[in-house]
Amino acid sequence: MESLLRVRGLWKSYGETLAVADLSLSIRAGEIHGLLGPNGAGKTTVVKCIVGLLRPDRGEILVNGVETTTSESYKSLIGYLPEDPALPEYLTVEEFLGYIARIRSVKPQEAKPRISELMETFNLTRLKHEFIGSLSKGLRQRVAVASAFIHKPKILILDEPFLGLDPEGQLKVKSMVKQVVEDGGAALISTHMLDMAERFCDTVTIMYRGRKIIGGDVRSVKQLVDANSLEEAFIKLVNRR
Amino acid sequence: MSYVMKSILALKLKQYYGTLRASSSARVSTIITYLLIMFSAAGAATLMRSLYGIAGIGDLPRIITTVTFIFSALFIFETYLGMKGGITALKSEVDFILPSPIKPSTYLIADLIFQLIFLNVMLTPAISIFIATLLYPDEQYLFTFLIVYEISILMATIIAHGLGVLGVRGYRRVAKVSGWILIAFMLIPIILNMLNIRVKPIATLHPSEILARLAVGAQEALDLPLLTIWLAAVLGLYLQALRIKVFSDVNPLLTTGFMEPSSRWTKLPYLKLDFSKSSLHLYLIKFHLVRICRDGSLGASALFLAIFIIANMSLSKVAWSSLRPELALTILTALYIPLIPALLTINWNVVERVNLWSSASSSNGLRNYLDGMLSSYIIVSASFAMVFYGLMNMMIGENPFMILDLLLALTTSIASTTISMLMALRSGKPATALSHLALLYAAIPMAGSIILDLPLLIIRGLETLATSPPPWLLASLTAYPLSLLLILRRRILSASESFAYALGNSI
Numbered sequence: 067m068e069s070l071l072r073v074r075g076l077w078k079s080y081g082e083t084l085a086v087a088d089l090s091l092s093i094r095a096g097e098i099h100g101l102l103g104p105n106g107a108g109k110t111t112v113v114k115c116i117v118g119l120l121r122p123d124r125g126e127i128l129v130n131g132v133e134t135t136t137s138e139s140y141k142s143l144i145g146y147l148p149e150d151p152a153l154p155e156y157l158t159v160e161e162f163l164g165y166i167a168r169i170r171s172v173k174p175q176e177a178k179p180r181i182s183e184l185m186e187t188f189n190l191t192r193l194k195h196e197f198i199g200s201l202s203k204g205l206r207q208r209v210a211v212a213s214a215f216i217h218k219p220k221i222l223i224l225d226e227p228f229l230g231l232d233p234e235g236q237l238k239v240k241s242m243v244k245q246v247v248e249d250g251g252a253a254l255i256s257t258h259m260l261d262m263a264e265r266f267c268d269t270v271t272i273m274y275r276g277r278k279i280i281g282g283d284v285r286s287v288k289q290l291v292d293a294n295s296l297e298e299a300f301i302k303l304v305n306r307r
Numbered sequence: 308m309s310y311v312m313k314s315i316l317a318l319k320l321k322q323y324y325g326t327l328r329a330s331s332s333a334r335v336s337t338i339i340t341y342l343l344i345m346f347s348a349a350g351a352a353t354l355m356r357s358l359y360g361i362a363g364i365g366d367l368p369r370i371i372t373t374v375t376f377i378f379s380a381l382f383i384f385e386t387y388l389g390m391k392g393g394i395t396a397l398k399s400e401v402d403f404i405l406p407s408p409i410k411p412s413t414y415l416i417a418d419l420i421f422q423l424i425f426l427n428v429m430l431t432p433a434i435s436i437f438i439a440t441l442l443y444p445d446e447q448y449l450f451t452f453l454i455v456y457e458i459s460i461l462m463a464t465i466i467a468h469g470l471g472v473l474g475v476r477g478y479r480r481v482a483k484v485s486g487w488i489l490i491a492f493m494l495i496p497i498i499l500n501m502l503n504i505r506v507k508p509i510a511t512l513h514p515s516e517i518l519a520r521l522a523v524g525a526q527e528a529l530d531l532p533l534l535t536i537w538l539a540a541v542l543g544l545y546l547q548a549l550r551i552k553v554f555s556d557v558n559p560l561l562t563t564g565f566m567e568p569s570s571r572w573t574k575l576p577y578l579k580l581d582f583s584k585s586s587l588h589l590y591l592i593k594f595h596l597v598r599i600c601r602d603g604s605l606g607a608s609a610l611f612l613a614i615f616i617i618a619n620m621s622l623s624k625v626a627w628s629s630l631r632p633e634l635a636l637t638i639l640t641a642l643y644i645p646l647i648p649a650l651l652t653i654n655w656n657v658v659e660r661v662n663l664w665s666s667a668s669s670s671n672g673l674r675n676y677l678d679g680m681l682s683s684y685i686i687v688s689a690s691f692a693m694v695f696y697g698l699m700n701m702m703i704g705e706n707p708f709m710i711l712d713l714l715l716a717l718t719t720s721i722a723s724t725t726i727s728m729l730m731a732l733r734s735g736k737p738a739t740a741l742s743h744l745a746l747l748y749a750a751i752p753m754a755g756s757i758i759l760d761l762p763l764l765i766i767r768g769l770e771t772l773a774t775s776p777p778p779w780l781l782a783s784l785t786a787y788p789l790s791l792l793l794i795l796r797r798r799i800l801s802a803s804e805s806f807a808y809a810l811g812n813s814i
Contacts, residue, residue, distance in 0.1 A: 114811045117667075117668040118668060118808075119807060119810055120808055120811035120812070138670045138804075140670075141668060144668065146664070146668040148664045154659070156602050156658075157580065161580045161582070164581075164582025164583070165594060166665055167582060168582050168587060168590055169591075169672045170669050171587075174582065177583065178583055
């Protein structure tokens with residue numbers, strides 16, 4: 067099956083500090099891919115390179131066959147959620163989702179029902195006229211997650227999407243992600259929560275100090291290092307280095 | 308000074324000036340910033356000398372008027388910060404120092420010393436150059452001026468602290484009302500001068516007037532005792548403030564100095580942003596207008612401009628009988644209007660830059676966003692420019708709707724907005740509202756727009772051409788701001804791609 071997202075030989079440094087070294091990964095339609103690793107492994111750098119917030123030093127990123135540094139058109143396929151997203155506190159929940167719909171080129175007549183549907187899904191309807199500045203961290207995260215789905219993206223790039231969400235919120239996100247994937251899309255989920263990734267992802271890439279240490283479907287990764295869980299596999303792999 | 312106080316002060320200094328330690332380029336850019344600011348101050352003083360006919364200490368009344376305005380402006384600035392919170396805590400201090408078991412008085416005194424250092428570093432070099440140029444060839448008065456200026460900084464900081472403490476004690480409304488009363492009081496000498504009214508008790512008792520006379524060695528018999536009374540009054544207020552027991556609700560003032568706290572936004576229910584109406588560009592213009600209304604940037608710009616208008620009307624009154632007042636006003640419009648987009652851009656850097664991940668990860672999102680921002684800022688700046696210019700001309704009985712002046716207002720708005728935005732897009736990290744980099748954000752658009760205004764300014768200076776320009780000249784001058792907009796807009800839009808990558812490093 068054709069890859070929806072392909073990263074080949076990605077390198078990125080911040081000055082003298084090497085953040086990502088020679089990383090490659092590929093995600094096909096219908097796949098949830100976990101980008102895993104401890105804090106400082108380089109996951110967020112990879113995510114930012116994919117969504118166009120960082121320019122890679124070397125390497126190639128193809129989204130649906132389009133090279134990301136040559137055209138911006140691929141961005142219309144992507145739904146992005148950053149780690150710890152900053153939101154415009156001066157907008158109400160509905161105004162913010164409307165704003166995202168407008169900049170994501172969703173037609174106003176389609177945006178209205180979509181925003182209502184997402185607010186309903188994430189239990190935000192009663193808060194639609196509240197300023198984002200007055201919401202708790204968990205509710206803000208729900209708003210940010212909802213914004214990633216506004217334009218019915220084909221590829222989801224979610225950086226630590228479950229941080230700050232209560233169990234109900236986490237369940238909603240998982241079901242929305244699954245729906246996108248079932249509709250022929252794909253998802254890249256960056257997280258350091260290995261137990262969650264083991265249950266939720268089809269394939270994984272584990273990073274450590276900027277490098278990919280292993281990749282593949284969850285079962286084969288565990289088999290390869292003779293581990294019972296991804297956590298155990300990760301510890302074994304890191305100890306070998 | 309106690310060990311704790313020293314530690315707090317050291318932390319404040321490291322937090323605020325810490326970037327200077329990061330690299331030699333940071334240090335070099337700071338030196339360049341200061342040089343630019345000092346050249347601008349010397350230029351402004353030279354301009355004042357020529358426009359208002361001031362020639363050293365021999366022109367004592369005009370010098371005293373100008374120095375009075377400087378002291379009043381300083382008091383107004385600090386009172387405004389006092390209404391916003393008065394205590395210059397950064398967010399990390401609010402999170403980590405204020406909840407620790409330190410005495411509030413220890414923190415307040417450390418903050419007072421920090422504010423004295425901060426204001427001196429930020430303002431004193433430029434003000435010294437400005438006054439020295441104004442006093443030339445009598446610069447020997449600069450030393451006296453600086454001593455009095457330090458006293459005024461101390462008084463102004465204490466006032467800011469006093470208002471800030473009132474706020475954290477739960478009397479925010481009282482602090483606000485007291486602040487507005489103080490601002491009105493500080494404006495009295497400027498307004499009276501504008502109206503050409505001399506009220507002897509005000510001239511005798513007003514602290515700005517007393518300080519100004521003392522600063523240029525023209526003191527009257529009562530000035531020193533009266534200043535002692537004022538100083539004792541503010542010190543008494545400060546001693547009361549030091550008795551505070553608990554801190555709560557302290558704002559990170561250094562980053563939000565020119566903005567409203569989020570609790571105020573709910574008080575603007577009539578401002579609605581409907582995503583289902585109008586074209587994308589119009590929607591984004593409205594988005595930015597709503598943003599600057601709600602975060603208080605527009606209000607702060609209006610306040611600053613109002614003070615400039617009053618100060619200029621007052622200064623013009625000093626000299627317009629002997630010089631060309633309409634030309635002075637034209638130049639002043641060109642000088643002051645860049646402050647509007649500069650202030651809006653500084654606040655944008657603080658509030659909005661971190662939110663741009665959503666636009667930057669959308670196809671053409673950042674381009675559209677910046678295009679809307681450019682249009683909205685030009686609309687705001689041009690509207691302010693027209694009001695500023697119109698009011699000033701009506702005051703001196705000139706025609707407020709001369710086509711060349713309207714074109715000049717438009718050109719200034721376009722030039723200064725685009726330069727401010729380009730600066731923000733090209734800078735790696737945002738400037739906080741009250742930093743030396745913020746001064747550069749004001750100085751560069753000011754200098755840049757003056758250069759781009761030159762064709763209009765030169766023709767405006769030639770009286771016969773300016774009053775009845777031939778049609779070909781008028782057509783060329785009308786085309787000028789439009790061409791400028793087209794060229795500079797392209798630069799902004801083309802900068803959007805590299806800005807998206809720069810964002811990734813800072814958010």
